[in-house]
Amino acid sequence: MKILVADKISAKGVAYLREQPGYAVVEAYGSTPEQVLELVKDVHAIAVRSETKITREVLAAAPLLKVVGRAGVGVDNVDVEAATERGVVVMNTPSGNTIATAELTFTHLLCGARPVPQAAGSMKAGKWDRKAFAGVELFRKTLGIVGMGRIGGEVAKRAQAFGMRVVAYDPYLAPSRAKALQVEGVSLEGVSLDELLEQSDFITVHMPLTDDTKYMIDEAALAKCKSGVRLFNCARGGIIKETALIAALKSGQVAAAGLDVYEEEPLAEDSELRSLPSVSLTPHLGASTAEAQAAVGVEITEQITEVLSHGVIRNAVNMPSIDGAALKVLGPYLDLGTKLGTLVQQIAPAQVAALNITYWGKIVDLDANAVTRAIQRGFLRRICADDVNDVNAPYLLKSLGIEAQVTKSNSDSDYTDLIQVEVIDPQGESHRALGTLMGKAQDPRVVGINGREVEVAADGKLLVLENLDQPGMVGEVGSLLGRAGVNIADMSLSRLVQGETAYMVVRVDSEPGAAACDEIKAHPKINLAKFVHL
Numbered sequence: 181m182k183i184l185v186a187d188k189i190s191a192k193g194v195a196y197l198r199e200q201p202g203y204a205v206v207e208a209y210g211s212t213p214e215q216v217l218e219l220v221k222d223v224h225a226i227a228v229r230s231e232t233k234i235t236r237e238v239l240a241a242a243p244l245l246k247v248v249g250r251a252g253v254g255v256d257n258v259d260v261e262a263a264t265e266r267g268v269v270v271m272n273t274p275s276g277n278t279i280a281t282a283e284l285t286f287t288h289l290l291c292g293a294r295p296v297p298q299a300a301g302s303m304k305a306g307k308w309d310r311k312a313f314a315g316v317e318l319f320r321k322t323l324g325i326v327g328m329g330r331i332g333g334e335v336a337k338r339a340q341a342f343g344m345r346v347v348a349y350d351p352y353l354a355p356s357r358a359k360a361l362q363v364e365g366v367s368l369e370g371v372s373l374d375e376l377l378e379q380s381d382f383i384t385v386h387m388p389l390t391d392d393t394k395y396m397i398d399e400a401a402l403a404k405c406k407s408g409v410r411l412f413n414c415a416r417g418g419i420i421k422e423t424a425l426i427a428a429l430k431s432g433q434v435a436a437a438g439l440d441v442y443e444e445e446p447l448a449e450d451s452e453l454r455s456l457p458s459v460s461l462t463p464h465l466g467a468s469t470a471e472a473q474a475a476v477g478v479e480i481t482e483q484i485t486e487v488l489s490h491g492v493i494r495n496a497v498n499m500p501s502i503d504g505a506a507l508k509v510l511g512p513y514l515d516l517g518t519k520l521g522t523l524v525q526q527i528a529p530a531q532v533a534a535l536n537i538t539y540w541g542k543i544v545d546l547d548a549n550a551v552t553r554a555i556q557r558g559f560l561r562r563i564c565a566d567d568v569n570d571v572n573a574p575y576l577l578k579s580l581g582i583e584a585q586v587t588k589s590n591s592d593s594d595y596t597d598l599i600q601v602e603v604i605d606p607q608g609e610s611h612r613a614l615g616t617l618m619g620k621a622q623d624p625r626v627v628g629i630n631g632r633e634v635e636v637a638a639d640g641k642l643l644v645l646e647n648l649d650q651p652g653m654v655g656e657v658g659s660l661l662g663r664a665g666v667n668i669a670d671m672s673l674s675r676l677v678q679g680e681t682a683y684m685v686v687r688v689d690s691e692p693g694a695a696a697c698d699e700i701k702a703h704p705k706i707n708l709a710k711f712v713h714l
């Protein structure tokens with residue numbers, strides 16, 4: 181398989197790729213967009229930093245492409261939506277630059293407290309002006325951290341070492357994690373964003389830029405802060421509204437600021453931020469350390485080879501990540517889910533309005549997102565053939581107008597684990613199958629179809645019959661299959677009311693020929709006959 185390294189990553193990362201058997205590595209740094217279109221025609225993976233743009237056009241020109249790896253955090257240069265539609269995994273390396281960014285943040289914080297850059301500039305200009313550069317101490321001050329992910333957590337540790345009180349706002353962080361980090365206030369159970377703004381002497385933001393976080397710190401937010409607050413952003417430009425910050429710096433509401441990221445990059449030469457003496461500016465250096473560059477280069481190449489060789493996905497931005505340890509636990513569920521999705525698709529009508537997935541038992545406590553994708557892929561694989569995978573399955577469902585819903589149930593079940601896959605047709609009728617894992621081998625089993633309790637291995641070919649509940653039906657079906665030269669592997673029978681209809685699920689070694697199929701479907705005592713390939 182061919183891997184295109186489109187942007188210069190660490191030499192250690194490239195060397196790692198070349199050491200792996202079965203890969204051809206192409207280094208093509210500084211290629212034009214036209215050259216990239218030619219290069220991607222036969223590649224299975226692309227490694228980039230921020231220079232090369234992986235556009236919809238590039239993705240369309242790469243029919244073999246399975247994964248795009250970004251050596252860094254942001255994926256602004258990758259059309260993630262187009263990649264998802266084409267089933268291409270997009271990954272980044274969010275942990276590789278954690279320490280580098282946390283240390284830069286704290287450098288800015290220190291410079292905001294003690295104006296070292298300004299004093300250094302004054303000294304180099306031949307001056308000796310001690311009074312002009314008085315600062316404040318960090319000790320016993322309150323640091324407000326907006327966003328307590330990896331980087332926010334590392335900043336908190338450093339602040340605590342300086343004797344600062346740390347308060348945090350993060351609507352997604354569990355209270356147990358906040359307690360472990362020894363920070364005050366988190367999510368709805370702790371301080372609100374307004375309370376953090378009101379209490380903090382220093383504020384640093386560590387959130388991704390989304391519709392919810394854009395201009396999170398604007399005029400209204402700054403007005404709620406203490407007079408003389410100090411503000412820092414080494415995360416993403418646009419979280420802090422620059423026009424509001426400039427006005428607050430001029431008025432003295434904000435005493436100092438430190439920025440590594442901007443709403444538009446590079447920062448315009450005439451930006452007013454450049455002329456404000458109380459602002460420290462760096463040109464997006466968060467990950468610019470030798471250690472961070474080496475780390476993200478090696479990390480992204482390891483992630484790419486794990487996807488191509490083993491199907492192990494880490495740090496994907498367009499699908500649930502699943503590492504080797506998680507794959508070992510979830511593997512049997514993924515197999516069961518895929519087969520249940522395929523089974524339901526074949527027993528349901530062609531047109532479907534909704535796909536509902538319900539989990540019971542131990543799986544409720546696991547991260548079942550990957551299992552959900554496997555079910556969706558199983559449902560679509562006979563519809564979309566080779567075009568469907570775990571990445572684009574949700575998109576393809578949506579494009580078909582099928583609404584997907586997942587429920588984790590706390591109600592009791594007869595099984596340690598149970599998965600139900602149900603589809604609703606346009607008439608509102610339900611078609612569903614239930615499955616579980618059995619024994620030490622965790623073999624996938626079908627244990628229910630359309631309200632009937634059955635038990636048959638989720639494997640191979642199944643003949644699903646609804647027939648009149650009359651003596652001799654098992655023999656008649658067996659004889660029909662025997663005359664067609666079809667061997668029965670196992671069989672499960674189920675009925676709700678004696679003498680009405682019954683379900684017969686027969687696992688066979690091979691599918692009957694067309695004549696035998698027609699004979700089974702035309703049998704006067706058989707209401708429904710479906711041949712299912714798992």
